[in-house]
Amino acid sequence: xxxxxxxxxxxxxxxxxxxxxxxxxxxxxxxxxxxxxxxxxxxxxxxxxxxxxxxxxxxxxxxxxxxxxxxxxxxxxxxxxxxxxxxxxxxxxxxxxxxxxxxxxxxxxxxxxxxxxxxxxxxxxxxxxxxxxxxxxxxxxxxxxxxxxxxxxxxxxxxxxxxxxxxxxxxxxxxxxxxxxxxxxxxxxxxxxxxxxxxxxxxxxxxxxxxxxxxxxxxxxxxxxxxxxxxxxxxxxxxxxxxxxxxxxxxxxxxxxxxxxxxxxxxxxxxxxxxxxxxxxxxxxxxxxxxxxxxxxxxxxxxxxxxx
Amino acid sequence: xxxxxxxxxxxxxxxxxxxxxxxxxxxxxxxxxxxxxxxxxxxxxxxxxxxxxxxxxxxxxxxxxxxxxxxxxxxxxxxxxxxxxxxxxxxxxxxxxxxxxxxxxxxxxxxxxxxxxxxxxxxxxxxxxxxxxxxxxxxxxxxxxxxxxxxxxxxxxxxxxxxxxxxxxxxxxxxxxxxxxxxxxxxxxxxxxxxxxxxxxxxxxxxxxxxxxxxxxxxxxxxxxxxxxxxxxxxxxxxxxxxxxxxxxxxxxxxxxxxxxxxxxxxxxxxxxxxxxxxxxxxxxxxxxxxxxxxxxxxxxxxxxxxxxxxxxxxxxxxxxxxxxxxxxxxxxxxxxxxxxxxxxxxxxxxxxxxxxxxxxxxxxxxxxxxxxxxxxxxxxxxxxxxxxxxxxxxxxxxxxxxxxxxxxxxxxxxxxxxxxxxxxxxxxxxxxxxxxxxxxxxxxxxxxxxxxxxxxxxxxxxxxxxxxxxxxxxxxxxxxxxxxxxxxxxxxxxxxxxxxxxxxxxxxxxxxxxxxxxxxxxxxxx
Numbered sequence: 001x002x003x004x005x006x007x008x009x010x011x012x013x014x015x016x017x018x019x020x021x022x023x024x025x026x027x028x029x030x031x032x033x034x035x036x037x038x039x040x041x042x043x044x045x046x047x048x049x050x051x052x053x054x055x056x057x058x059x060x061x062x063x064x065x066x067x068x069x070x071x072x073x074x075x076x077x078x079x080x081x082x083x084x085x086x087x088x089x090x091x092x093x094x095x096x097x098x099x100x101x102x103x104x105x106x107x108x109x110x111x112x113x114x115x116x117x118x119x120x121x122x123x124x125x126x127x128x129x130x131x132x133x134x135x136x137x138x139x140x141x142x143x144x145x146x147x148x149x150x151x152x153x154x155x156x157x158x159x160x161x162x163x164x165x166x167x168x169x170x171x172x173x174x175x176x177x178x179x180x181x182x183x184x185x186x187x188x189x190x191x192x193x194x195x196x197x198x199x200x201x202x203x204x205x206x207x208x209x210x211x212x213x214x215x216x217x218x219x220x221x222x223x224x225x226x227x228x229x230x231x232x233x234x235x236x237x238x239x240x241x242x243x244x245x246x247x248x249x250x251x252x253x254x255x256x257x258x259x260x261x262x263x264x265x266x267x268x269x270x271x272x273x274x275x276x277x278x279x280x281x282x283x284x285x286x287x288x289x290x291x292x293x294x295x296x297x298x299x300x301x302x303x304x305x306x307x308x
Numbered sequence: 309x310x311x312x313x314x315x316x317x318x319x320x321x322x323x324x325x326x327x328x329x330x331x332x333x334x335x336x337x338x339x340x341x342x343x344x345x346x347x348x349x350x351x352x353x354x355x356x357x358x359x360x361x362x363x364x365x366x367x368x369x370x371x372x373x374x375x376x377x378x379x380x381x382x383x384x385x386x387x388x389x390x391x392x393x394x395x396x397x398x399x400x401x402x403x404x405x406x407x408x409x410x411x412x413x414x415x416x417x418x419x420x421x422x423x424x425x426x427x428x429x430x431x432x433x434x435x436x437x438x439x440x441x442x443x444x445x446x447x448x449x450x451x452x453x454x455x456x457x458x459x460x461x462x463x464x465x466x467x468x469x470x471x472x473x474x475x476x477x478x479x480x481x482x483x484x485x486x487x488x489x490x491x492x493x494x495x496x497x498x499x500x501x502x503x504x505x506x507x508x509x510x511x512x513x514x515x516x517x518x519x520x521x522x523x524x525x526x527x528x529x530x531x532x533x534x535x536x537x538x539x540x541x542x543x544x545x546x547x548x549x550x551x552x553x554x555x556x557x558x559x560x561x562x563x564x565x566x567x568x569x570x571x572x573x574x575x576x577x578x579x580x581x582x583x584x585x586x587x588x589x590x591x592x593x594x595x596x597x598x599x600x601x602x603x604x605x606x607x608x609x610x611x612x613x614x615x616x617x618x619x620x621x622x623x624x625x626x627x628x629x630x631x632x633x634x635x636x637x638x639x640x641x642x643x644x645x646x647x648x649x650x651x652x653x654x655x656x657x658x659x660x661x662x663x664x665x666x667x668x669x670x671x672x673x674x675x676x677x678x679x680x681x682x683x684x685x686x687x688x689x690x691x692x693x694x695x696x697x698x699x700x701x702x703x704x705x706x707x708x709x710x711x712x713x714x715x716x717x718x719x720x721x722x723x724x725x726x727x728x729x730x731x732x733x734x735x736x737x738x739x740x741x742x743x744x745x746x747x748x749x750x751x752x753x754x755x756x757x758x759x760x761x762x763x764x765x766x767x768x769x770x771x772x773x774x775x776x777x778x779x780x781x782x783x784x785x786x787x788x789x790x791x792x793x794x795x796x797x798x799x800x801x802x803x804x805x806x807x808x809x810x811x812x813x814x815x816x817x818x819x820x821x822x823x824x825x826x827x828x829x830x831x832x833x834x835x
Contacts, residue, residue: 060442060620097620099745101669101752101804141674143681146754185347189681192698194688198431200698201347244460245441246688 028128028165028175030116031077036308041279041301043069047293050148051256053241054290063097065148065293069107071301076308081116088139093149100149103142107152110136112159125168132179134159145188145204147248148293154186154250155206171219179211186250195240195251204250207239225265232258232283242291255290258283264303277303350427351705354415355511358710362834365712366490369832370483371637371719372580376490379576381569384497384519395563399500400507403560410558417555419511421523422481422714425530426701428548429477430690432538436465439687439759446621450594456539463538467766468631468729471693472590473537475637475726478718480533480581484525485712487573492517500560510559521562522711524570525577527552532578536585588635593628600625607740613653615742615761627760632734637723638824642734645821647813650741650763658747661807665744669752669804676802677754683767683799684755692767692796693725696774699792703782716834721777724825728773728818729766735817736761744804753804765806768797768814769821776822780829793818 031037045067049056073087088109094102111134118129136157144154161179183206191202210233217228239253260283267273280300285292366376373379385391406414417424440460442448449460456462463469497519501509516522531549535542553571556562562570595603608614617623632642639645651657668676685692700721704714741763745751758766775793779786797815800806 063620099618099751099753099757101754143677145681189678190684190689191682192434192690192695194431194434198349198427198434199347200350203347205347243688244438246438 028130028163028167028173030080030114030130031075031083031305033077033079034308035077035305037075037303037305039071039073039075039301039303041069041071041073041299043067043071043297043299045069045295045297047295050293051242051289051291052244054288056287056289056294059097059245061098061100062095062148065095066093066102067295068092069299083114085112085114086110091151093151095149103146103149103151105142105151106139107142108136108157109139110134110157122166124170125166125173128163128165128167130163130165132159132161132163134161143189144186144206144250145190147250150250153183153206154188156184158182161211171223173215173217175213175215175217177211177213181209181211183208188250193249194243195249206250207236207253209234209236209254211235223266224268225263228260228262230260230262230283232260239291248291252291254292255288256285256292256294257288258285258295260284260297275305277305279303350416351423351701353423353705354418356418356420356705356708356710357512358419358514359708360713361514361516361710362489362712363493364833365486366493368486368489368716368834370486371479371723372584373483373487373577376486378580379487379573381487381491381520381573383495384565384569387497387503392563392565395565396500396504396507399557399560399563400504402557403508406558410554413551413555414510414559417523417552417559419559419561420704420709420711420714421526421552422711422718423701423705424552425477425481425526425534426474426697426718428530428545429474429534430694430697432534432541433465433470433473433694434688434690436461436463436538437470437687437689437691439464439466442621448621448623453539453591461540465538465691466627467691467693467770468593468628468634468733469537470691471722471726471729471770472585472588472634473534474693474697474718475722476537476581476585477530477533478715478722480529480577481526482712482715482719483581484529484573484577485522485715487577488520488522488525488570489712491520491569491573492522495519497566500563507560509561511561516710518562519566520569520573521556521566522570523556523561524553524567525574526711526715527556528571528574529578529581532574533581536582584635589630589633593631593634595625595629597624600629603629603737604740607738611649611652611739613740613742615740616746617759618743618745618757619759623759626737627758628733629737632730632732632737634730636727636730638828639727639731639821642731645731645817646738647735647764647817650739650807650809650813653742653747657809658807661809662744662748664808665801665804666748666751668802669754672754672802679795679799680755680803683771683796684803685767686756686758692770693722693729693774695796696721696725696771696778699789700774700778703778703785707782713834716829716832717781720781720825720829721774724773724777724822725770727825728769728821731817731821732764732766732769732814733760735764736766739763741810744807751804755800755803755805757805762806763810764814764817765797765800765810766814767800768793768806768811769818771796772815772818773822773825774818776819777826777829780826 046064048064049058069089069091071087071089075085077083089107091107092104112132114130114132116130120127138154142151144150159179159181161177163177165173165175167173185203186206187202188204193199212233215228215230219226235255236253240251242248260281262281264277264279266277283297285294451460451462451464453462496517499518501507527549531545535545556567604614685695740761743757743762745757771793775789778789797811801808801811
């Protein structure tokens with residue numbers, strides 16, 4: 001059974017496809033030493049409304065914005081209690097309205113270290129505590145200052161996350177995590193810009209952020225199928241608002257919350273494709289947000305795991 | 309660094325306590341990374357040692373005043389008089405115990421406050437350079453000076469608005485300072501610190517007479533011209549001017565009678581300047597739809613083509629169709645600098661230039677993309693006129709110009725830029741030439757296409773005019789300026805929003821327009 005659970009690590013990069021660049025592994029599953037897992041996920045995100053400051057609006061010169069992300073990922077068990085994850089999404093953006101060209105390319109490379117600090121039987125289940133540290137940096141010289149089409153925020157990002165999970169022996173579990181994201185500066189292609197005043201520099205400060213996640217999950221079909229429902233919040237700690245009928249920029253204060261539903265099936269009873277899994281999900285942002293497209297995302301992918 | 313961390317983990321993971329240390333180090337790096345450098349908000353300098361004082365500045369020819377003595381300033385009290393001695397004593401006492409904010413004000417305003425007021429002007433231009441969005445029913449409401457609060461707020465500081473704002477600001481500063489220089493060297497009241505060596509002066513000392521205060525002239529004309537241009541910023545500008553006037557005392561620069569005389573000059577000069585502004589034709593530049601349609605119909609009858617706005621919902625009127633009729637500074641008639649007819653849509657010549665745009669869109673290099681963005685200067689920026697003011701400012705600091713010569717630089721620069729804008733807009737609405745996104749089916753660009761016809765390119769015209777004036781004033785920098793103007797022109801081609809002929813004929817046009825201004829500048833006795 002545990003072998004199959006290890007597969008779940010592959011799900012860690014599920015949220016890479018979001019424009020918020022939440023690439024942080026946020027589940028509670030560990031791979032054993034010398035286990036390796038490859039995952040390939042595809043995310044299709046769209047919005048036709050966005051928040052200008054706190055106000056939800058449409059824009060005929062954008063119409064519907066589409067953001068497709070293909071995310072290859074690899075996870076490896078350095079030891080049983082320490083895993084490393086690498087990911088580098090390929091992003092394509094376009095809009096149905098207006099005359100601005102979309103962009104495509106590799107976004108950021110991210111590496112995360114997940115440590116299982118605590119794993120004990122408590123009552124009728126077990127309690128897990130996992131700190132995660134992650135680092136991400138742009139892989140290509142994409143332009144962050146081309147929002148809402150930009151591939152990403154164009155800056156380094158350090159993340160420190162704490163995960164707590166309590167899992168009943170019968171399969172249902174509850175998980176919560178809190179993360180702080182430290183972002184650096186992004187270099188843009190102009191040396192003057194407005195951020196509640198003049199800035200004479202090619203660098204923009206990208207706001208730091210807090211991320212909160214709460215998940216209810218369960219194992220079904222004799223641990224072949226995992227299902228989860230997640231509530232996800234991302235809030236910048238500073239930043240300015242998009243100005244009236246103006247483009248967003250990397251300095252903006254971004255806030256949103258989102259619910260998502262996710263399922264992952266493992267072919268554990270099929271000897272010839274053992275180690276293979278398929279997954280799918282749907283997520284929707286809720287009505288309150290700030291300086292962000294109100295995304296609906298649908299996605300899926302494959303996972304494959306073996307001993308290295 | 310990331311790779312290093314991972315390898316460390318591989319090698320030491322076996323030992324539990326070491327592993328923990330690595331993790332701590334990893335998270336420690338996160339904290340370290342969060343410390344960032346402060347980003348610059350202005351040109352960083354606190355005092356300039358002027359290369360010269362232009363003692364004959366009072367003899368220079370003003371732009372709008374009939375002469376440097378049109379504004380009459382009476383003689384100050386004598387240096388040895390009790391009144392002046394009392395003023396000096398008050399000044400000395402005021403400089404002796406400055407608060408932290410007063411020290412900051414002295415450092416901020418410097419002895420060349422022309423720089424700071426130009427920065428304030430550019431910041432306001434940027435703040436107000438937002439195009440009004442559509443109403444829920446798909447109509448557009450235009451900013452209205454009679455109801456500045458809006459919505460939308462007044463003004464929309466687009467390139468024509470901003471180039472005109474900068475021209476009036478710098479002409480007012482220049483005429484005010486010529487007047488101040490005239491009286492400084494007529495009355496020759498020595499600098500405060502020359503008369504009383506115990507007065508601590510915050511900036512580099514020189515022999516410029518202190519009466520009337522050049523700083524006060526600049527504070528008052530700048531506040532009043534900018535308030536006329538940005539009425540919603542009245543309180544902000546009043547506070548800025550008050551701080552500036554305060555800094556003249558806190559820095560030991562001026563006694564109160566110096567300041568009062570400077571304020572008087574500023575008030576009188578701004579009346580003359582705003583009188584011209586109110587009758588220059590700008591208030592008719594943004595036309596009603598019927599007038600705009602008739603301009604489009606006239607162009608169609610003349611040439612057989614017609615520009616259209618391609619936004620959703622479509623904007624019914626282009627930006628300031630009659631800006632081309634605004635009174636020019638130094639060109640007698642706008643027709644004499646109007647460029648020739650552009651190649652017709654469908655012609656081989658147009659097809660060739662349109663193909664070039666499609667080729668760039670497909671294979672734009674990173675360098676070309678950077679050039680397009682560097683000179684983009686679109687919405688939410690200080691516009692191309694602002695960009696060239698910023699470049700001029702950097703030269704003014706580099707060449708350590710005094711305030712009078714700085715004002716002259718900006719005054720001629722901005723007259724030429726505004727004339728170039730007027731000439732460019734004349735061509736735009738005379739020829740009414742369609743943009744690439746209208747002519748090339750399905751064409752997508754990396755820059756937003758502005759709401760006015762294509763021919764000629766505003767960037768090219770503004771930039772060539774600016775480069776022409778800056779080359780005259782800073783001959784050692786001429787090759788840089790001309791190269792930048794060419795790059796600014798090219799940037800619009802890389803961005804997909806102008807044909808090559810828009811850019812090249814725009815460059816010719818801007819240079820030609822600016823020659824009138826340079827020829828005038830050469831006669832003002834400053835050289």
